[in-house]
Amino acid sequence: MxxxxxxxxxxxxxxxxxxxxxxxxxxxxxxxxxxxxxxxxxxxxxxxxxxxxxxxxxxxxxxxxxxxxxxxxxxxxxxxxxxxxxxxxxxxxxxxxxxxxxxxxxxxxxxxxxxxxxxxxxxxxxxxxxxxxxxxxxxxxxxxxxxxxxxxxxxxxxxxxxxxxxxxxxTVGLKLEEMVKSWDSQWRPPEDTAGDLLGRIPVFMGADHLVPVAYRAKCQTNENAKTEAFFSTIPEANHNEIEGFTSGRAKLLCPVILRSGIGREENDRRIKTTTEVLENLGYRPLILRAVGDSMIEEMLSLTHYLDAVTLAWADLRGVDPIDVSRITLLKDKIHRG
CATH class of the missing domain: 3.40.50.10490 (Glucose-6-phosphate isomerase like protein; domain 1)
Known part of the structure; x- marks a missing residue:
């Protein structure tokens, strides 16, 4: 191709x-x-x-x-x-x-x-x-x-x-092209979302088929925007990580919660409750609802949008998303022993 x-x-x-x-x-x-x-x-x-x-x-x-x-x-x-x-x-x-x-x-x-x-x-x-x-x-x-x-x-x-x-x-690709036209109404312009994240550390949270999407968003933030990011999975985060969110860090950390329209009802219930707990601690979670008629459409529509968000974030930070000099340096050091 x-x-x-x-x-x-x-x-x-x-x-x-x-x-x-x-x-x-x-x-x-x-x-x-x-x-x-x-x-x-x-x-x-x-x-x-x-x-x-x-x-x-x-x-x-x-x-x-x-x-x-x-x-x-x-x-x-x-x-x-x-x-x-x-x-x-x-x-x-x-x-x-x-x-x-x-x-x-x-x-x-x-x-x-x-x-x-x-x-x-x-x-x-x-x-x-x-x-x-x-x-x-x-x-x-x-x-x-x-x-x-x-x-x-x-x-x-x-x-x-x-x-x-x-x-x-x-067909999935053609649907994604159509979805781009509704980004601003379905979510927000990528530049606006990036502006909300600027100066904060995102914790991308996903359940079911959106777990790898949360991981991808974390990696894209690291490599494109050149800043810290983490990811976690629902329901596992409810059994440990939730205790690590304290009111004193509410201005620094930004939970980015990916919600499916076709995932397990139990996990959707957990996501709603997790959001409430975080809000009561003073956090301002960013909720992104996946769009699409299938798992792959939900996954790739959010992936595409979040890729664009990390590029807008890179622009705001004045960094080159192509550059991966630290990864290159690390590999060179390993190869030289």
Whole structure:
């Protein structure tokens, strides 16, 4: 797939605007579908999705989307190793945008040694040379901006391995383009939301399928806006984290609560109660209600909007969202020993 002609890979704003169109990736090739069918017939015990950082977000979205649709275990792994119980009956999908992520390479090589079939999603690097089944990505993007491209590979591939109907991502992308037109009325202009967050530390909270969206928002705040951010999950936060919110920090911390219209009623009840408790402590939670007719529409509409918020926040702070010099410095120091 080639990027839309008006997409500037050196401009994160341009890449975020292209988000819906980037979902419209090439469909799985017939050879990939046959490989998935053969693996199912050989006896598929589970699927491991390997990845780190921005390259792994699509894996987390895929796990969340499929856990209620398949009995096949689908795991997301962010480490140098894979669980001991993973053997040749598990399929690996290794995702590294650069193709050189050392943790992903190590886990992939361990899977190969155990005889696991592997698929690799990458734009090049060592991973592309080690893959039997290669799903190529266009080069030149920051990994986090490649989320829609990676999801358009990982989700249908995993669905095919699980013998599920493939999600129509083209239609989802078209709906996202329409949703952008109603951002200001559905939520607020991204610049206004960013202004509310300026000088505060967000704690993104989500339940059910919005948990990975909260995590993505935290990561995008870190990398784009170059500021602190955290995330938490409902209901788990009700059993520990709620005690850490004190009235003395109400001006510093900003709970950003992501609410679904189709999630579990129990979790929605918990979110309402959590909001009330935080308000009574003096916090001003920011409530963002997801829009869409399905889990994937809710997830991606909020993701797209929050990506735009973090870019507006970067503009307000006068920082370059493309720059990741500290990540680069850390990697260089590790490699030099």
């Amino acid at each position: 080639t990027l839309p002609s008006n997409t500037d890979t050196d401009d994160m704003h341009s890449l975020v605007r292209a988000f819906p169109r980037l979902l419209e990736s090439d469909p799985l090739e017939e050879a990939m579908l046959r490989a998935c069918t053969d693996l199912r017939h050989d006896g598929l015990h589970g699927i491991c999705l390997l990845g780190m950082g921005g390259s792994s977000i699509a894996n987390q979205y895929t796990v969340s989307l499929l856990q209620s649709r398949t009995k096949t275990p689908v795991l997301s792994i962010h480490d140098y190793s894979i669980p001991e119980y993973v053997d040749h009956n598990y399929v690996m999908i290794a995702v590294s945008y650069s193709g050189n992520t050392e943790e992903t390479l190590a886990a992939h090589r361990e899977a190969v040694r155990r005889g696991s079939p592997t698929f690799c999603v990458t734009s090049g690097g060592a991973l592309s040379r080690e893959s039997r089944h290669l799903l190529s990505l266009p080069e030149g993007l920051p990994p986090r901006a490649a989320l829609p491209l990676i999801l358009a590979k990982v989700l249908p591939l995993t669905e095919a391995l699980c013998n599920l109907q493939l999600t129509d991502l083209k």
